[in-house]
Amino acid sequence: MKSKGDIVYIDDEPEGLVALAKAEGSGQRLAGFTPDDLKRAAKAASSASLWVFDYFTVEQERVVPTLDAPGSSGLGVFHQFRRLLGEARPPSVLVSSHLEEAIGVFDYTRRHIVAEQLGVEWVSNKAKADEPIREIVALADAVASIVKAHKSLAEVDSARYPEAVASRVLRLPTAVAWNAVAVQDIDSWRPPATTSTPAENKTVGDLLLKLDPKLKLSRELVAWMVRQVLPYPSFLVRAPHVATRLGITLACLRSALAKKSKLAELLQSSLYGGVLAGFLGDRWWSAGVDALAFDVPRDAVQRKAHLKELVAPAALRELPIGEWVVVSDDELVETDEIALVGDCVRASDEHFPSQAPPAWVKIESAKASKVLARKVRLEDQNGLVT
């Protein structure tokens, strides 16, 4: 799969995002097409790593929704491409500088949900400086990486499939003691196991499209990552989880990582480096963090000495004795705040994957919001009673 022009971008004015991509050094990746040029776009789309559609392809429709004729939004174009190429299509991203006018008010930190509801893999705000380009390129790179690994994924025995995903796609380190535990964790999150689509050529009118059988699995793995694995504490966790498991503050952890401490060195093998690494911030392998936490002594004096040595030259800031949890906000999105478990209750909603643990929300937040209070698990409702 070529990387030049591997991102097909449909917009009535593609120049803006293409220019931004050039400024970020990725200009050659974006192949921009206008709505007048969809046949050429479709031909390019059949071998693309990513499709990107601007929602408003007609400026007038942004101002006033049209009822005179079927609207011509980027989603409409997406559905036409989807009908053309079927399952042999890459992930799609919907972009706009006017997202709320396009798709209504939504929580941007949970855009993976609205993306799924719209039938695409991601949604990005064109007005957010270089963020959309970074995200688009990261998604396209992920697809290219998975396509490269496709043969080994397609041919491996079913019993070795999670291990193959772990090593080929997620780049799980092999020479670590916790490798098998991490593979079990990945398996418990049910990585997509679709087979390839048939390799075939399709003729539509005068358009000859070459369907790539590797794209379906690539798309499904990317969707799995952005919808399930990354937004929730899965086999990959965020820095606040690392801090609570070790019993240190987040500030102490960050300082230790910045100052090249022994902890930074030990955590290096646990730092996630597979597809979409850094996409929604750094992640660490949960099994790797558990292995580190296992070595922290239980005795208070020994623990202090051990942690002090780990974080040096950063100053040790231990968490006071108690059970600490990572706090989620009212939209059940994890924050960087950590709190004592006694101050929190567990909550989830219909969008949580079944294998995801519930979010911890502050009791005071749940008491202040009826909507949030209803998301609190039944067995924790008594925690909201004054």
Add this chain to the structure above:
Amino acid sequence: MSALIDLEAYAEEVASFCALAEAFVARESAPALKRIVDDLRAGIAKGLPSWTWSTPTAIHFQPSNRYDSPGKKARSAHFTLGFVCSFTRPERVNKKPGAVWAVAHTATHIKVERDDNALHCLHFDYKNAGQLGPQLHIQVSEADTGGLPIPRLASAAFLPTDCADVMLCELHPEAWEKRQRAGNNQWHVGIVRNGQEHRTVAYLNDIGAQWRADIRRTRFSLIQAYTSTVPSLPSHKKELAQKGW
């Protein structure tokens, strides 16, 4: 005598038990419950020649007033559970070690508290080499008996999940049964049930063999002095812990 145990298989059983028991664990102990599964897996992965799996803080279970209290209205009571399990590598390991260790020592401590501050402490022990009493036994905490370590009462339960099962039955008899009988819990129940059955049958068969071999003791005194000769505890899959040998 220490018995071999396939800790990877037991870790599956622990995960299933925790999934069943989660609803009975106090919210404040939910992270601790998750951690015991994570710690066991981390310990197995490390593959050290000897190591300890334990609760850094005791796990608090939900209170109940539905326990057996004949003639009286039961006051609210709850229990907390903490444990220390030590494992050592068997002496002869020919190949790359698997997940097999010998049980060197286990002790599960239970504290039952009632809302009127009545308190009762006991522990489930795996007898150390040379110690008197049954191989698997319960005893009231010596702090509550003025230092008296007896009687030690024979028990089928000794692993932390078995002990938690016993206590849940005592304090939440109806709810715990309902939880187990729920249709969507059958997978977890099956794993725990099989693990408990295979381990317990191994010990019962061992006791039976010792009964037949020693005709100069009463049955109950032999139980009371029982030292296990079970070499290997079968897992929930009924496989004996032999991996890596």
